[in-house]
Structure formats: C-alpha cells, structure tokens
C-alpha cells in the first residue's frame with residue numbers, strides 16, 4: 001500500500017482527522033474481542049457519526065473496504081496508526097516542569113501515541129538536575145546546546161502564562177518546529193511553526209456553558 005503522507009495530510013479536513021482516533025480505538029476494541037472485519041455501518045452504530053461520513057473519512061487514509069464485508073481490521077489499525085503518526089516516534093522536549101509539566105513527563109501513555117519526551121527544561125533550581133519518570137530536567141539556558149543532541153521537533157509548553165510567548169520564541173530559536181501549548185496564553189508563532197493549543201480551561205468553559213443550558 002503506497003501512501004503519500006504529505007498529500008494526504010494536507011488534504012484531509014481537520015474534523016475528519018480528529019475523528020480518526022475514535023475509529024482507531026473502536027476497531028482496536030473489536031480486534032480484542034476477536035473480530036477480523038468491520039463495516040462503516042458497524043462503526044457508525046457505536047460512534048455517533050454516520051456510516052457515509054465514516055466511509056468518507058476513511059477514504060483519506062487509503063484503505064479500501066468492500067461494501068458488505070467491510071474493512072480488514074488488522075489492515076485498518078495499521079493504516080490508521082501509520083496515518084496518524086502513532087507508529088513513528090516523535091521527539092519532544094517540555095518547558096516548565098511544574099505540576100502540569102511534571103504530570104506530562106510522568107505519563108508513559110504519550111509514548112504509545114508516538115510522543116517521546118526526551119528532556120524537561122526549567123529555571124527552578126529545586127527541579128533542575130532532577131529526573132522524572134527517568135526523563136532528565138535541565139536548565140532552560142542549556143536548551144540550545146542540549147537540543148543539538150536531542151534534536152527535538154516538538155516543544156511542549158507548560159510554563160506560567162506571562163512568560164509563554166517568551167519561552168515559545170526561545171524554543172523556536174533553538175530549533176523547535178511544533179509547539180503543544182498548554183498555557184491559556186494565545187502565543188504567536190511564525191507561519192512555518194505548527195501550533196496546537198490544548199486548553200483545559202476552554203473545555204471547562206464549554207462544559208459549564210452547556211450545563212447551564214441543560215439545567
């Protein structure tokens with residue numbers, strides 16, 4: 001099966017891309033239960049997405065399914081994991097080893113999704129020099145030198161919001177190409193830098209808002 005990743009990644013709409021991990025976890029569950037084939041209708045029944053939409057989403061990942069028989073589960077898992085980048089290990093560093101940063105360093109689950117955090121960086125002398133989950137914590141000043149060896153493309157940002165922009169600029173200057181921003185600060189990055197904001201508080205606001213409307 002030949003795939004041109006760049007082509008497929010640039011063409012797939014983000015909502016479809018966001019749904020693919022749902023399909024992946026569901027078909028993995030089916031595999032565990034001993035199934036070897038799955039149809040889009042079957043997936044649709046469990047996940048709140050129409051069978052047509054599922055078939056369309058899956059058409060982006062270059063896996064073919066026969067109308068009645070459906071998709072081969074092993075093949076589908078492999079293709080989805082590959083497409084989503086979960087098979088390849090991406091190297092990351094993390095800035096701000098506070099309560100959230102330390103928790104992320106402790107989360108070995110990230111590695112199963114293709115993210116390997118190789119080092120933490122902080123300025124607090126009580127954290128610098130420590131290891132969390134066997135991941136060393138260095139002083140931020142040493143980042144450029146350390147990253148020559150680590151060669152991380154991804155930088156995780158878990159510093160206080162008031163220095164988020166400054167630290168983001170610093171990471172980019174040190175060679176970081178993608179930032180996973182956990183701070184509530186809307187940082188600005190040059191166009192060639194990939195930015196992913198993960199705001200727990202924004203999700204909380206949505207939940208509160210819906211809760212009031214429902215109640």
Ligand SMILES: NC(=O)c1ccc[n+]([C@@H]2O[C@H](COP(=O)([O-])OP(=O)(O)OC[C@H]3O[C@@H](n4cnc5c(N)ncnc54)[C@H](O)[C@@H]3O)[C@@H](O)[C@H]2O)c1
Pocket residue numbers: 095096097098099100101121122123124127140157158159160161163167181182183184198199200201
């Ligand atoms: N998105 C989320 O889910 C979520 C959840 C909680 C907190 N947050 C945000 O994440 C950030 C961290 O929160 P926290 O509770 O872990 O805070 P924290 O104060 O426990 O940790 C911040 C860490 O950043 C370090 N730091 C300060 N300046 C630095 C620099 N120049 N370089 C590297 N490290 C530096 C501090 O020494 C500290 O260890 C905040 O912006 C917070 O708002 C996000």
